[in-house]
Every structure is written in structure tokens, then in C-alpha cells.
Amino acid sequence: MHPVMQVPLLDLAAQYAPIRDAVVDAVTRVVDTQKFILGPEVEAFEAEVAAYLGARHAIGVSSGTDALLVAMMALDLGPGDEVIVPTYSFFATAGCVSRVGATPVLVDIDPVSYNLDVEAVRRALTPRTKAIVPVHLYGQAADMTPLLALACDHGLQVIEDAAQAIGATLDGTSLGTLGRFGCFSFYPSKNLGAAGDAGLVTVADDEMAARVRLLRVHGAQRTYHHEKVGGNFRMAAMQAAVLRVKLRHLEAWTEARRRNADRYRQLFAALAPEAPVTLPVELPGRRHIYNQFVIRADRRDALRDHLRAHGVGCEIYYPVPFHLQPCFAFLGVPAGALPVSEQAAAETLALPIYSELTAVQQQYVVETIAAFYARA
Known part of the structure; x- marks a missing residue:
């Protein structure tokens, strides 16, 4: 690495x-x-x-x-x-x-598209x-x-x-x-x-x-x-x-994000095929613009900490669903009532996807993830 x-x-x-x-x-x-x-x-x-x-x-x-x-x-x-x-x-x-x-x-929510x-x-x-x-x-x-x-x-x-x-x-x-x-x-x-x-x-x-x-x-x-x-x-x-x-640049930036998403898929297949990570799915008939590239990952919080410790920016979108927010407690929706959202909140992690991201940077991100799971 x-x-x-x-x-x-x-x-x-x-x-x-x-x-x-x-x-x-x-x-x-x-x-x-x-x-x-x-x-x-x-x-x-x-x-x-x-x-x-x-x-x-x-x-x-x-x-x-x-x-x-x-x-x-x-x-x-x-x-x-x-x-x-x-x-x-x-x-x-x-x-x-x-x-x-x-x-x-x-x-x-739907577990695939969120x-x-x-x-x-x-x-x-x-x-x-x-x-x-x-x-x-x-x-x-x-x-x-x-x-x-x-x-x-x-x-x-x-x-x-x-x-x-x-x-x-x-x-x-x-x-x-x-x-x-x-x-x-x-x-x-x-x-x-x-x-x-x-x-x-x-x-x-x-x-x-x-x-x-x-x-x-x-x-x-x-x-x-x-x-x-x-x-x-x-x-x-x-x-x-x-x-x-x-x-005037939006279309070029969008296509660069989409290329980066494709490259992530290739890199994960090549460098981290056994990693317990689920990549985002682009559904039929939809043009995904990848405002975020969100994966699901085992031991998500530990992976986040590992990535940050190795210089990789990442973020959780979103850690607490609305029904578990204090301001919406009055709605009376208990924990466990909306399980797909709760599972997404516990497993998802956004990786860098911006249009200027380089192939070398992406390879480093995937290698860092592979190294985290290899040491487990």
C-alpha cells in the first residue's frame, strides 16, 4: 500500500x-x-x-x-x-x-436506493x-x-x-x-x-x-x-x-463523478473482492449523479476511524433517522419501527467521489479499505 x-x-x-x-x-x-x-x-x-x-x-x-x-x-x-x-x-x-x-x-426506505x-x-x-x-x-x-x-x-x-x-x-x-x-x-x-x-x-x-x-x-x-x-x-x-x-461545467463534472463511480466498482472487484462492503446500485432508467458515493460496510464506525486515520475523508449520511431525533419524539415512532432506515444509518459511509478525484487517490481509498478488513 x-x-x-x-x-x-x-x-x-x-x-x-x-x-x-x-x-x-x-x-x-x-x-x-x-x-x-x-x-x-x-x-x-x-x-x-x-x-x-x-x-x-x-x-x-x-x-x-x-x-x-x-x-x-x-x-x-x-x-x-x-x-x-x-x-x-x-x-x-x-x-x-x-x-x-x-x-x-x-x-x-427501499434498502437498495435509500x-x-x-x-x-x-x-x-x-x-x-x-x-x-x-x-x-x-x-x-x-x-x-x-x-x-x-x-x-x-x-x-x-x-x-x-x-x-x-x-x-x-x-x-x-x-x-x-x-x-x-x-x-x-x-x-x-x-x-x-x-x-x-x-x-x-x-x-x-x-x-x-x-x-x-x-x-x-x-x-x-x-x-x-x-x-x-x-x-x-x-x-x-x-x-x-x-x-x-x-456551464456541470455536465462535465457530473460525467467525471460517474466515471469515478465506475472506477470504484472496478477497483473494489480487483483489490478488495472479499471486503464485506456493498457498493451503490444504479437502477435501470436512472441517471445517477453521485452527489455521494455511499457504501454499506461491516463495522462501519471502525472503518470510518481507520480511513480518517489514514488520510481519507469520509462521512456518515445520516446517522440518526428522523423518528429517533428528539425533536420528533412527539410523533411516537419507536426504535425498531422503521428498520431499513435504522440499518442504513448504522452501516452506510460516504467515500470521496468529487469530479477532480484521481485514479491514484481512488486506488488508495480502496487499498485502505482492503487493508482494514485484511487485518481483522
């Missing part, structure tokens, strides 16, 4: 270096205009990202969390309403349901169910065809949490354009990352698009005249300018 090598979980500096001049020019352009909130830069980004996604409307907002929140506000979800969400995701998926006063109904289990959703339906929030976790589509059919049969809204899935598709159609709303995050660690917080709402319905645009500016079409109680969900022009530069 090689001497200790530093392989970060994500290397934003490596991504930034070749586009530095373009990013600096874009930021300078915004500073020179002194137009920092919404405005022409945001409008241009909205048009460009809508074209990329094939979305009728793309509305820039302040974060991925706020994208979910404003979509739920636009649908008037609130007290007495139930919204079905996976118990295994980033906190905002369920947190936003609570913030609008609705009740998150937590259901289990996305919503459609039959679990079906069992969770009640007369109070108003919406379903499928999460395209780690960059791969949830099982949208039966979920959309179920929603249609029961008159439910579908809000896609595509925070980790920009550029991912299902049967050639961009995620975020299948449900009533699509919600994206441009947190810096995402495949398309801003220089801070930013997000996006996609929607085909003109009336709903107008409602989201109204709600993102405190419900005011004219300054100080408020038609609805909204929020400050405005995208900063600086973030839009940076995102416009990065959007």
Missing part, C-alpha cells in the same frame, strides 16, 4: 482553480453593478437553469431548505395536514413540514394526507412512476426534494420536473454549489410559480404592500453569478 495520502471527502479548491478567473469576473460584475439581491443576474441564472432542466419555471431562492419551505407554503400546507416523508434524509425534508404546522408522517418505499407510503395514507415528499437521495431518482400514480389516485401533491440531484434523470426526464414542485439546493458541497447558501424551486404551473415568486419577497408585489405572509427567500445576485459560471 502507498504511504499515507490525503484524500479529502470533497476538494472545492481543486474545482475552483481552473474556473477562478471566470468566477472572479462574475463576482466583480455584480459588485460593479451594486445590485446584490435578485435582479438581472438572478433572472439570467433562472433562465439558464430552467433550460438545463427542461423546467417551465425555475425560481431562485435563498437555500434548499427555503425551496422546500416556500413550496409547502405555496400549497397552503398547515395544521391538520399530514405530509409523508422518508425518515432517512437531511433534516430539512421533515423539518419544513413541521415549520408550516403540518405533521410529518415518517416512513421507511429512497421512499412506495408500499410504505401506501400504508401511511390517511384522510389527512395532503402531500408526499420523495427525496432523490445521493443523486438517484426515487421510484417516481408509482409514487405519482398513487398521488394522482388520492389527490395528493408531490414535492420532489431534489437537493442532491441536479442533472439526475428518470427515463431521460430531469428530476425536479416530475412532481408539482422540484426543490434544489446549491449548498457549496452540492454538484452545483454556490459560494454560500442558495436554492431553486421548479414548477410547471404558472399560477404556482407566481405564488412562489410572491412568497419569496414577504408576499409583496409592491414594496410594503403585502398580499400574503411570505418570507425572505430571495436569492443573492452574487450566488447567481457564481452559479452561472459553474452551470
Whole structure:
């Protein structure tokens, strides 16, 4: 095995270096205009990202969390309403349901894709169910065809949490354009990352698009005249300018991540064929964009510690499902009730997958994992 090598979980500096001049020019352009909130830069980004996604409307907002929140506000979800969400995701998926006063109904996931289990959703339906929030976790589509059919049969809204899935598709159609709303995050660690917080709402319905645009500016079409109680969900022009530069590179970065995923599979087969590790599965009809490359591993916590001790960045997404979080104890879902999610929380580990990752670095990651299990 090689001497200790530093392989970060994500290397934003490596991504930034070749586009530095373009990013600096874009930021300078915004500073020179002194137009920092919404405005022409945001409008241009909205048009460009809508074209990329094939979305009728793309509305820039302040974060991925706020994208979910404003979509739920636009649908008037609130007290007495139930919204079905996976118990295994980033906190905002369920947190936003609570913030609008609705009740998150937590259901289990599919063990292969880590996305919503459609039959679990079906069992969770009640007369109070108003919406379903499928999460395209780690960059791969949830099982949208039966979920959309179920929603249609029961008159439910579908809000896609595509925070980790920009550029991912299902049967050639961009995620975020299948449900009533699509919600994206441009947190810096995402495949398309801003220089801070930013997000996006996609929607085909003109009336709903107008409602989201109204709600993102405190419900005011004219300054100080408020038609609805909204929020400050405005995208900063600086973030839009940076995102416009990065959007031009997104497809190349995505394909590099996909190549890295293929290389991991080859390396594990060649260098660690006996390691008790399960690699992510790319399901038929889905373009996986690998926001994360998540393995399942025996003695996961010990492996994590070993990797970090040998310079390999790794992370657990996510160690505690929502039903075991203290803030959701009031829902009364006991430990053991959603076992697939609990098992995923105990076994999964994200490895480096960023587009600038080299073959040598990947080989070191796999050799380090093989060495851990060889000494057992």
C-alpha cells in the first residue's frame, strides 16, 4: 500500500482553480453593478437553469431548505395536514413540514436506493394526507412512476426534494420536473454549489410559480404592500453569478463523478473482492449523479476511524433517522419501527467521489479499505 495520502471527502479548491478567473469576473460584475439581491443576474441564472432542466419555471431562492419551505407554503400546507416523508434524509425534508404546522408522517426506505418505499407510503395514507415528499437521495431518482400514480389516485401533491440531484434523470426526464414542485439546493458541497447558501424551486404551473415568486419577497408585489405572509427567500445576485459560471461545467463534472463511480466498482472487484462492503446500485432508467458515493460496510464506525486515520475523508449520511431525533419524539415512532432506515444509518459511509478525484487517490481509498478488513 502507498504511504499515507490525503484524500479529502470533497476538494472545492481543486474545482475552483481552473474556473477562478471566470468566477472572479462574475463576482466583480455584480459588485460593479451594486445590485446584490435578485435582479438581472438572478433572472439570467433562472433562465439558464430552467433550460438545463427542461423546467417551465425555475425560481431562485435563498437555500434548499427555503425551496422546500416556500413550496409547502405555496400549497397552503398547515395544521391538520399530514405530509409523508422518508425518515432517512437531511433534516430539512421533515423539518419544513413541521415549520408550516403540518405533521410529518415518517416512513421507511427501499434498502437498495435509500429512497421512499412506495408500499410504505401506501400504508401511511390517511384522510389527512395532503402531500408526499420523495427525496432523490445521493443523486438517484426515487421510484417516481408509482409514487405519482398513487398521488394522482388520492389527490395528493408531490414535492420532489431534489437537493442532491441536479442533472439526475428518470427515463431521460430531469428530476425536479416530475412532481408539482422540484426543490434544489446549491449548498457549496452540492454538484452545483454556490459560494454560500442558495436554492431553486421548479414548477410547471404558472399560477404556482407566481405564488412562489410572491412568497419569496414577504408576499409583496409592491414594496410594503403585502398580499400574503411570505418570507425572505430571495436569492443573492452574487450566488447567481457564481452559479452561472459553474452551470456551464456541470455536465462535465457530473460525467467525471460517474466515471469515478465506475472506477470504484472496478477497483473494489480487483483489490478488495472479499471486503464485506456493498457498493451503490444504479437502477435501470436512472441517471445517477453521485452527489455521494455511499457504501454499506461491516463495522462501519471502525472503518470510518481507520480511513480518517489514514488520510481519507469520509462521512456518515445520516446517522440518526428522523423518528429517533428528539425533536420528533412527539410523533411516537419507536426504535425498531422503521428498520431499513435504522440499518442504513448504522452501516452506510460516504467515500470521496468529487469530479477532480484521481485514479491514484481512488486506488488508495480502496487499498485502505482492503487493508482494514485484511487485518481483522
